[in-house]
Amino acid sequence: MIRLERPPLDDQTVKLLVRAHERLPDAGLTEAVARKAWKAAGGTRERVAMALRAMASGIERCMYCSESLGTAIDHFEPLNHAPRRVFDWYNHLLACSFCNSHAKGGTFPKGTATGEPLLIDPTAEEPAHHLRLSLTSGEYHCLTPRGCATIDVFQLNRGPLRKGRLDAVGQCLDTLAGCAALLAADDTAGARKRMLRLRRQPLADVLQELRRIADRPSAAVVLGDEAALEALRALYGQPVAKQVFIPQQTSRHQPDCRFWKTAPS
Known part of the structure; x- marks a missing residue:
């Protein structure tokens, strides 16, 4: 999301x-x-x-x-x-x-303590405050009860979505590798044209997560493609993503977490 x-x-x-x-x-x-x-x-x-x-x-x-x-x-x-x-x-x-x-x-669903909605409206707030996408599993993990409720109600970890996200990671990296070759040949316009096509594809949350982690030292190790990440940084500029406040997790919430049904909002 x-x-x-x-x-x-x-x-x-x-x-x-x-x-x-x-x-x-x-x-x-x-x-x-x-x-x-x-x-x-x-x-x-x-x-x-x-x-x-x-x-x-x-x-x-x-x-x-x-x-x-x-x-x-x-x-x-x-x-x-x-x-x-x-x-x-x-x-x-x-x-x-x-x-x-x-x-x-x-x-x-609404919080029992406040009565506030638990589902995330992506046009009114930053979903990354409440849930996080794993690029290695294709699954969402929740950071807050609201994230848990949103993942659960919309079934964001259903099988086809997980498989599609993993395929999208590969597609993004392949496209970015091609962009890296174009940038090395000083063809910035060609690289940006490829990126435009990539942004039009489904599962934009995968590209968003790649942008979010691209400036981390461990990103190339996790994804195994330094050239692709360098292209991502070059095409989006530095920093590649806005810093957002992420609530500290007191415990790890699994992708099928139902924590929102019992925790206060």
Whole structure:
């Protein structure tokens, strides 16, 4: 899961969302009523979908798993919890059918102590504060109860995703090795063109993690390709990634951790 920037909407889409929201009943607004209103607002939905597709990673990828094509607008806080947020732009994310319907559905866990949502909204906060991707196993490990909840609910360690991430590591390193050869031949434009194609691929979280660790002395040992890492540093500049605060782990959370179900948020 990667951090995504949510841009302001154009004026026409804002007006459509406001009008649709104003048409909601003041009383008796249930999940069923909200869904009916959402279904009826086809033009508004399409404009929201266009905005979400433009801000997604790769080419219109799911904002949760980063792998599959985002084909649905997910209400981050589900309508069975907050029907009045049906037309709230800040409650809309692009999701694949698995993450949206099969994994999350109407699930929306909250902390028992604070009542705050436990799932990570990648457009509102930095996911790296709560979970970390292992490039050697293709699995996510959680750093906080919120990270555990997000991994668990969205099944971010399901088999196809783990295998895909490991393949993506190899693909990234192969492309970067090619970029290194182009840079050695003073073909910076060619190297950047290859990197642009790489950024359009699924599983952008793999490339993000490579960027995050590229300036570490041990990175070449871990990944076994110094030339690829040098190309990554050269193409992104120094430092290759912003420093972020990472909570200290009191214990190691395994990829299938259910710690969030018992720990305070």
